[in-house]
Amino acid sequence: MPAWPGGPCPQCGEDVPPRIVRCRSCRCLLNPELQPEAIVTPEFVPLPIIETVVELNFEGYFIDCPGCQKELRIHRKYQGQIVSCKHCQSNFCFDLTNPALRNHSVYSDCPHCQKSLKFAPKYLGLKVACRHCDGRLMLLPTESATDSEPVATSPGNHMPHKHQCQATR
Incomplete structure (x- = not known):
């Protein structure tokens, strides 16, 4: 298959430089051995909705x-x-x-x-x-609804606060 030698476009007559496949103005194929391929449009498939939580x-x-x-x-x-x-x-x-x-x-x-x-x-x-x-x-579930947190101690004092329960385990 020879490359386009250059010259006027066979369809519109505009001058086209060598080694070009399509005319710049009318977009026709310059080499008669080439045939345009049918472009198949893919079927539309919607993307799943991503829920933000x-x-x-x-x-x-x-x-x-x-x-x-x-x-x-x-x-x-x-x-x-x-x-x-x-x-x-x-x-x-x-x-x-x-x-x-x-x-x-x-x-x-x-x-x-x-x-x-x-x-x-x-x-x-x-x-x-x-x-x-x-x-x-x-x-x-950072804390289970049935689990208890450890008893906190006051800063500098290792005894529980007077309003805290003593753990009996």
Whole structure:
């Protein structure tokens, strides 16, 4: 197959330099031995939607008061400490290993709409949607809803704070 020797385009007559495959102005093939290939348009395949999921830690627990059995919302920072019920004013140790404490649900705020959400422990580590805004989120099981944190000690003092429970294990 010889290369284009140069000269006028056979279709539009414009001068085309040598060794060119197509005319610059009309785009016709300059070598009669070449045939344009049919371009097959590929079938459209939509990409799967990638859902973004916001990971968050829970903020605290919903616990039934051992005195009056009313539900209390307690931040997780009070775990291992003596807390007081706002309904019956009874004091108890907020330790999740205590069998007297029931209803170990957890709560956190939705990062999308900032409304409070209540989760059953079975949803820890699963992808769920906010009931208010349908925002996708996953509650991280950094702490199990049934495990207790170690008792913290005051700085410079190795004794537990006076409002903390003594671990009896």
